[in-house]
Amino acid sequence: MVESLLSLNLKEEWRMLTSYFSSRNLFFAFPAVLVVIGVLMGRLLPLFREAFEMSELVVAFHLLMAVYGLFVGAFGFFADEVANTWFKDGHLLIHMHTILPISFRKLLAWFYIKDIVYYLFLTIIPLFLGLFLSFSVSLGVFARLFGSSLLSFLVGVSVSFLVSSLYVRSRLSLAGILVAGALIAGTGAIEEFPPLVSFVSRDWGAALLSAGIFIVLSALSLVITKPVQRARRKSFAKTDLFHQMNPVLAKEIIDVRRSGTWQIIATSYLFPLVFMYGIFYFSGRLFQFHIDIPLVFYAGFIGYLSTLVYSWLNNIDPPSSFSTFPITASTVIKKKITLFLLFSFSVATVYLVVLGYILDALSLVPLSLVIMSSTSFYVAAVTAWLCGLYPNTRLFDGAVLARYLVLILPVLLVMSILSLMGRSLWLLAISGVTLVAAVLLYERLDMKYENDPLG
């Protein structure tokens, strides 16, 4: 039974992951990229050491591994209907407690183990393989680093598991845990983080303690977890949008609002911008390469987030609900682009005005808006042209991805260089060209997708 549940879970995950790729071989590109990132990290270590103490880097690396664990460890949500939403009403083994005489706890336990196995083999081991290939440290030190990093990850996973399980059961107890966590962090006890101590002090006791924390928190989470069925029939006041605009556009607007996707899209812009700001900040500290990033650069960058936002708009509701009506796929695509333009322009305009204020460059806001608008429209039109209503799957097709990169990257590079050089007129000219290209692609969507199936 035990062996069977683990192997069935492993098979299910494997089949689900590989189904996202047009070829199984492409699936292995993901860990291969992580090996390359590991090699790059190892090669860049001497540069990092010029800016940071080795002890600082060790702390940062262990914390990063713990944060990674925190990000992927929210297994407690599987007890909530949230998980059912993610997996379209639940077609996974983990949901089988509803119809088979097996406890949710047992299913979740094996699901948890299976996921850790996958994270280990698909992300952590490839990364460390890359590091191993580029590091010049003794095998013993490397093995200790791997072990303590893995423990950091596992502790992060188990904390996240516990917090998410508590969140599902009781918001109040979660608040208590978070306050306690904040107090511990406030005392500066982070340097006493057991996996870190196990590496720095070669302390086997700390390693055992880390493993113990992982096991106890995981077990506690499994004890706490319990499937929760929330009231599903939520009522909504009738909207008047169908009288005001095209019904397909009205439906798309309602979808974005009621699904909460508008919040995801708004933050989709925020995180990359903060990330980019962070990269420039650290490159300044690492390479003493200080550069004032002009507002127009950020404007172009925002435009390149369009693929992400367009993809989110296609994730809300499958287009199959249109399949029995006299509606073409190209109409749906065009309405999604219209919604994208309405939504992204308003969100991106707010970001650019705020950034303009922070960077003391309000005079550049009008030019930035032109650049942002044209690149946003262009990137969205290219994505829609190449992928239709299925950007999340079709972009994994090597041929489509290659065409996408050929159409997008040169424009991105030219825009970035011109914005860093401050060539406003050239930027305006390129914006004009991309706008024309976007309109042409948009107009040709009918020709390409009129007969595309919606089911």
Added chain:
Amino acid sequence: MNSNVIEVCGLSKSYGAIKAVQNLTLAVKKGEFFGFLGPNGAGKTTTIKMLTGQVQPDSGEAHVLGIDVTHHIEVKKAVGIVPEVVMLPSFLTVTEYLEFVCSVRQVDESQAAFWLDFVELNESENVLCKDLSQGMKQKLSFAAAFIHSPLLAFLDEPFADVDPLMQKKLRTFLNEYVGGGGTVFLSTHILEMAEKLCSRIAVLSKGTVLTSGTLHELLHEGSTLEDVFFNLVRTHG
């Protein structure tokens, strides 16, 4: 004058190596209640999808209400469709969905109120489609298929999740609809239902029609449609 509302000649469709429908030929007259029967995987749903412009045939010809089925928008404008797997927009409420359908089909909105009442979904009018039960979804899908008073309706297992009271109400409606000149193309596994409703029947297996005819022609003395169906599928399946 040709009174056929559906004319199919040599229609075929494959999904990879699987031949879902092979060289299908049939005709359905105006005002017929046509039953399309067959075991699982016989090709019933694929046929309906081709005839309603949801899937393009690989070869052959088909006309629905005189419209070539490759002109999918024109076909969908003309007919009503209740799909086997009910697909409703998740985040619209019941009323909004019917208004959406009225708007797409350019039908007066009073029809939405009528059908909401007819399929008895008034109490759930402000509930999101994704939160409806399967039976409720099927009733809503039925309403959406008839809201524009089509001359021809394709129904793929329309009663599977509907309660007996509503089944009876829908059966009565369909009989009146056919009596008034409408045509129904019904795919169902419920043989008893087909026997009660259909004036003519075709039995499909492995993508080809095994037999077709009126109930009178198909049923031998003392036999039921179930007997005929079992014999045919056992012999040819």
